[in-house]
Amino acid sequence: MEQRRIYELIDKYIELTHEVWKNSENLIREEISEDLTNDQHYILRYIYKNGKATTTGLAEAFSVQKSAITAIVNRLVDKNLIMRTYDEADRRYIFLTLTEEGKKQFEKTEKKIFNLVKSFIIKFDREEIENFIKTYEKLASIIREIR
Amino acid sequence: MEQRRIYELIDKYIELTHEVWKNSENLIREEISEDLTNDQHYILRYIYKNGKATTTGLAEAFSVQKSAITAIVNRLVDKNLIMRTYDEADRRYIFLTLTEEGKKQFEKTEKKIFNLVKSFIIKFDREEIENFIKTYEKLASIIREIR
DNA sequence: TTTATTAGTTCAACAGTTGAACTATATATC
DNA sequence: GATATATAGTTCAACTGTTGAACTAATAAA
Numbered sequence: 001m002e003q004r005r006i007y008e009l010i011d012k013y014i015e016l017t018h019e020v021w022k023n024s025e026n027l028i029r030e031e032i033s034e035d036l037t038n039d040q041h042y043i044l045r046y047i048y049k050n051g052k053a054t055t056t057g058l059a060e061a062f063s064v065q066k067s068a069i070t071a072i073v074n075r076l077v078d079k080n081l082i083m084r085t086y087d088e089a090d091r092r093y094i095f096l097t098l099t100e101e102g103k104k105q106f107e108k109t110e111k112k113i114f115n116l117v118k119s120f121i122i123k124f125d126r127e128e129i130e131n132f133i134k135t136y137e138k139l140a141s142i143i144r145e146i147r
Numbered sequence: 148m149e150q151r152r153i154y155e156l157i158d159k160y161i162e163l164t165h166e167v168w169k170n171s172e173n174l175i176r177e178e179i180s181e182d183l184t185n186d187q188h189y190i191l192r193y194i195y196k197n198g199k200a201t202t203t204g205l206a207e208a209f210s211v212q213k214s215a216i217t218a219i220v221n222r223l224v225d226k227n228l229i230m231r232t233y234d235e236a237d238r239r240y241i242f243l244t245l246t247e248e249g250k251k252q253f254e255k256t257e258k259k260i261f262n263l264v265k266s267f268i269i270k271f272d273r274e275e276i277e278n279f280i281k282t283y284e285k286l287a288s289i290i291r292e293i294r
Numbered sequence: 295t296t297t298a299t300t301a302g303t304t305c306a307a308c309a310g311t312t313g314a315a316c317t318a319t320a321t322a323t324c
Numbered sequence: 325g326a327t328a329t330a331t332a333g334t335t336c337a338a339c340t341g342t343t344g345a346a347c348t349a350a351t352a353a354a
Contacts, residue, residue: 010264016283023290026210063173092332117157120289132282136163142267143170239301
């Protein structure tokens with residue numbers, strides 16, 4: 001590929017990712033902010049999908065320090081959406097699980113986000129969106145390798 | 148498209164965008180954090196590309212309140228990367244421009260980000276990345292319409 | 295001239311983040 | 325078994341970014 005075109009593509013990529021991410025996050029926030037912040041929802045999402053989680057596991061998954069997770073989890077525990085339970089086999093571990101209220105809250109919030117994403121995903125024809133997701137997956141794994 | 152497949156695609160989209168964005172931002176932060184935060188760089192980027200900016204313009208472009216822009220701009224002014232100048236034609240307006248140091252800093256930082264993005268963009272063949280960007284642009288304009 | 299609007303800042307309050315210091319538990323080494 | 329090391333998690337101070345309300349200053353409209 002010619003240098004010039006590569007340059008243009010990179011430039012567009014940088015601008016597009018920033019714009020799309022920012023706007024999406026704002027749309028999501030408008031939908032859910034009365035109940036949760038976006039980051040709080042992503043934490044609930046991780047625990048919901050995995051059944052349980054640890055501080056260290058979340059810190060790795062979200063690429064942040066453990067203290068950042070502690071802070072968010074504290075807020076979710078205060079809201080009675082998450083529970084902490086010691087692992088009796090190794091008491092250094094604390095398992096984070098969703099309370100019943102946490103599950104309900106997640107499902108409610110996720111549905112709103114889901115419908116939002118759906119509203120723009122359905123504007124593409126099937127082939128285009130399939131290819132887009134396929135490339136996105138490749139991109140994710142390339143970035144995973146770099147880290 | 149069948150409901151089930153749509154569901155899967157939306158689910159993947161939500162997970163992929165979050166993972167890719169988070170990881171990319173972290174990679175960028177590792178590259179530039181000694182000089183600038185990521186958001187500070189994006190503000191410099193906007194002014195650099197447009198020559199000048201106003202608080203209101205930046206607030207709209209970044210979809211945040213004006214006070215958020217004031218805070219970031221203050222830090223950049225403190226670092227002597229941005230200048231404020233009153234518009235003599237309408238003294239309500241304050242134009243934000245880059246100082247010489249600001250331009251240099253931006254170019255230096257942008258180059259690092261550029262090379263980072265390049266390192267994963269070049270792993271795709273031309274057609275794939277062209278299609279990806281094309282769909283991304285469509286996505287951006289759909290989201291722009293929704294807002 | 296009075297009232298509206300517009301551009302921008304200030305401020306308090308909050309979420310999220312890092313990084314260092316800390317506690318508590320478990321594992322390795324002598 | 326005692327000491328040293330490693331691991332999981334929290335606490336804390338400091339910082340960035342954010343909202344939203346109250347404010348100042350300048351311009352436009354009535």
